[in-house]
Amino acid sequence: MEKHSTEKLQAICSQVRRDILRMVHSCQSGHPGASLGCTEFFVALYFDQLKHNKDFNMDGTGEDLFFLSNGHISPVWYSVLARSGYFGTGELATFRKINSRLQGHPATEEGLPGIRVASGSLGQGLSVAIGAALSKKMNGDNRTVYALMGDGEQQEGQIWEAAMCAPHHKVDNLIASIDVNGQQIDGPTHEIMNLLDLKAKWEAFGWEVIVTENGNDISQVIQSLEKAKSLLGKGKPVLNLLHTDMGYGVDFMVGTHKWHGVAPNDEQLEKALAQLEETLGDY
Amino acid sequence: MEKTLDTKYTYTEKKDTRSGFGDGFLELGRKNENVVGLCADLIGSLKMGAFQKEFPDRFFQVGISEANMMGLAAGMTIGGKIPFTGTFANFSTGRVYDQIRQSIAYSEKNVKICASHAGLTLGEDGATHQILEDMGMMKMLPNMTVINPCDYNQTKAATLAIADYEGPVYLRFGRPSWPIFTPADQKFEIGKAWKMIEGKDVSLFATGHLVWEAVVAEAMLREEGISVELINIHTIKPLDTEAVLASVAKTGCAVTAEEHQLNGGLGDSIAQTLIRNNPAPQEFVGVDDSFGESGKPVDLLEKYGLNAANIVKAVKKAISRK
Numbered sequence: 001m002e003k004h005s006t007e008k009l010q011a012i013c014s015q016v017r018r019d020i021l022r023m024v025h026s027c028q029s030g031h032p033g034a035s036l037g038c039t040e041f042f043v044a045l046y047f048d049q050l051k052h053n054k055d056f057n058m059d060g061t062g063e064d065l066f067f068l069s070n071g072h073i074s075p076v077w078y079s080v081l082a083r084s085g086y087f088g089t090g091e092l093a094t095f096r097k098i099n100s101r102l103q104g105h106p107a108t109e110e111g112l113p114g115i116r117v118a119s120g121s122l123g124q125g126l127s128v129a130i131g132a133a134l135s136k137k138m139n140g141d142n143r144t145v146y147a148l149m150g151d152g153e154q155q156e157g158q159i160w161e162a163a164m165c166a167p168h169h170k171v172d173n174l175i176a177s178i179d180v181n182g183q184q185i186d187g188p189t190h191e192i193m194n195l196l197d198l199k200a201k202w203e204a205f206g207w208e209v210i211v212t213e214n215g216n217d218i219s220q221v222i223q224s225l226e227k228a229k230s231l232l233g234k235g236k237p238v239l240n241l242l243h244t245d246m247g248y249g250v251d252f253m254v255g256t257h258k259w260h261g262v263a264p265n266d267e268q269l270e271k272a273l274a275q276l277e278e279t280l281g282d283y
Numbered sequence: 284m285e286k287t288l289d290t291k292y293t294y295t296e297k298k299d300t301r302s303g304f305g306d307g308f309l310e311l312g313r314k315n316e317n318v319v320g321l322c323a324d325l326i327g328s329l330k331m332g333a334f335q336k337e338f339p340d341r342f343f344q345v346g347i348s349e350a351n352m353m354g355l356a357a358g359m360t361i362g363g364k365i366p367f368t369g370t371f372a373n374f375s376t377g378r379v380y381d382q383i384r385q386s387i388a389y390s391e392k393n394v395k396i397c398a399s400h401a402g403l404t405l406g407e408d409g410a411t412h413q414i415l416e417d418m419g420m421m422k423m424l425p426n427m428t429v430i431n432p433c434d435y436n437q438t439k440a441a442t443l444a445i446a447d448y449e450g451p452v453y454l455r456f457g458r459p460s461w462p463i464f465t466p467a468d469q470k471f472e473i474g475k476a477w478k479m480i481e482g483k484d485v486s487l488f489a490t491g492h493l494v495w496e497a498v499v500a501e502a503m504l505r506e507e508g509i510s511v512e513l514i515n516i517h518t519i520k521p522l523d524t525e526a527v528l529a530s531v532a533k534t535g536c537a538v539t540a541e542e543h544q545l546n547g548g549l550g551d552s553i554a555q556t557l558i559r560n561n562p563a564p565q566e567f568v569g570v571d572d573s574f575g576e577s578g579k580p581v582d583l584l585e586k587y588g589l590n591a592a593n594i595v596k597a598v599k600k601a602i603s604r605k
Binding site: 060061118119125158165 | 364
């Protein structure tokens with residue numbers, strides 16, 4: 001894959017943020033907050049890190065695989081999939097509308113390229129990623145499996161079943177990230193159900209843990225993912241605590257849970273888009 | 284009583300249906316290198332030990348974490364594996380319903396959910412483990428195939444057959460030692476009912492352990508001059524509606540027998556088929572909106588109205604309503 005400059009990757013991020021806002025505005029639903037916050041992570045993955053084939057096939061043999069466990073941030077994923085060539089960007093206009101392949105939460109049933117399992121009901125994606133990583137090991141396929149979870153999602157019990165399982169089975173071809181933005185639907189995570197020390201928890205479960213202090217700095221995100229890769233193959237799975245700001249990129253959306261699952265109105269959209277340069281052409 | 288009856292099918296040996304699964308699973312391991320196993324701390328109960336011993340690299344002990352196991356299995360299909368999960372029927376369904384719904388059924392993953400210790404005949408462990416709602420939960424899921432074989436041989440044949448079918452399957456079997464009365468060399472066709480006995484007065488549709496009770500009931504009824512057509516419904520979904528309708532068109536009434544709640548069971552599926560196409564009197568043998576309890580399997584079947592004598596009564600009632 002050709003390497004993009006930091007400036008180029010930042011330009012892609014700006015366009016992806018415009019896509020996210022226009023998608024949720026168009027259907028007046030969806031989850032812009034963490035989609036905006038995770039934009040750098042998705043752009044770093046799909047435009048810099050993943051060895052992947054935009055001619056999608058389910059098995060992904062010889063490719064790196066990505067699983068999104070917190071499926072509600074589908075807007076950022078759909079935008080990045082379209083912008084990296086999995087399907088036409090025009091299809092983004094169908095998000096959450098009837099007869100669309102772009103379901104509110106990611107799904108395989110309509111055959112949208114890039115999606116390998118449905119997600120949305122929280123807590124399930126890490127287990128699926130571990131299964132796919134074990135499948136790669138059994139097949140002698142040395143590529144990597146990536147997963148992203150939310151921090152609120154850490155409140156689900158199944159996450160900790162999976163957390164216990166991966167080190168036990170020495171799943172050392174897996175890089176899981178947690179979007180640590182400190183927010184969930186009803187408020188800040190420390191008020192709703194305190195997660196306390198995630199680093200200590202994941203280390204205690206047997207993972208190699210790294211921290212990305214600023215997950216909205218694309219250079220830092222790439223450095224972290226490179227570091228994570230260097231830790232693979234040593235008997236342990238890798239966990240990346242990716243600190244982001246929910247709503248990053250739009251001044252009135254940043255840092256609050258209020259935009260977790262609320263779409264901007266016409267006026268808010270205009271105000272938000274004015275802060276984000278159109279770099280690749282709106283869909 | 285059974286000994287003196289002239290049953291159309293007989294047995295010389297009893298074995299648990301879970302052993303049929305375990306033996307079929309081992310055979311599958313030798314035939315198909317993509318078949319992999321997962322078990323949530325019940326390898327002995329599920330009879331998965333022989334497979335684990337012979338194919339340790341294709342077998343995963345996941346501990347007591349059934350939700351995680353379902354996710355792992357869904358993920359393993361990516362790359363072409365055919366995962367068979369093993370735990371009790373209770374923990375294979377109710378405990379993990381949302382995981383199966385989203386990661387397996389909706390995602391169309393080729394996972395085989397293999398569920399032992401289903402129903403009252405689990406016996407002494409009691410109602411916490413005696414799930415009687417599992418077939419209902421599973422048949423409601425789009426994309427899910429539901430299979431409930433009747434004896435060791437049929438369970439083994441079903442285990443082999445589901446590996447060749449692409450898509451999620453729920454395979455239900457049980458704990459008790461049970462008569463082996465179907466042939467060892469049977470061909471198992473998913474979704475194809477098996478007419479075991481021709482008859483003209485009543486269509487008796489039975490599934491799982493109650494097929495044997497139905498075989499006994501047929502002999503009892505024959506002695507009284509009642510001609511029973513016995514149909515073995517090993518596949519609850521997709522239901523062989525053609526076989527159901529053809530039989531009831533001939534006999535004019537139906538009885539269903541299952542080790543399951545009446546709500547959501549085989550009887551419901553057959554009633555729906557009949558009411559849409561050819562309404563006919565139907566009687567239901569199954570558990571009537573109650574939990575089970577501890578006890579010996581045979582005593583439980585009697586107490587909850589699921590044995591041959593209850594089938595006989597239901598048949599007479601169905602015929603009287605024609």
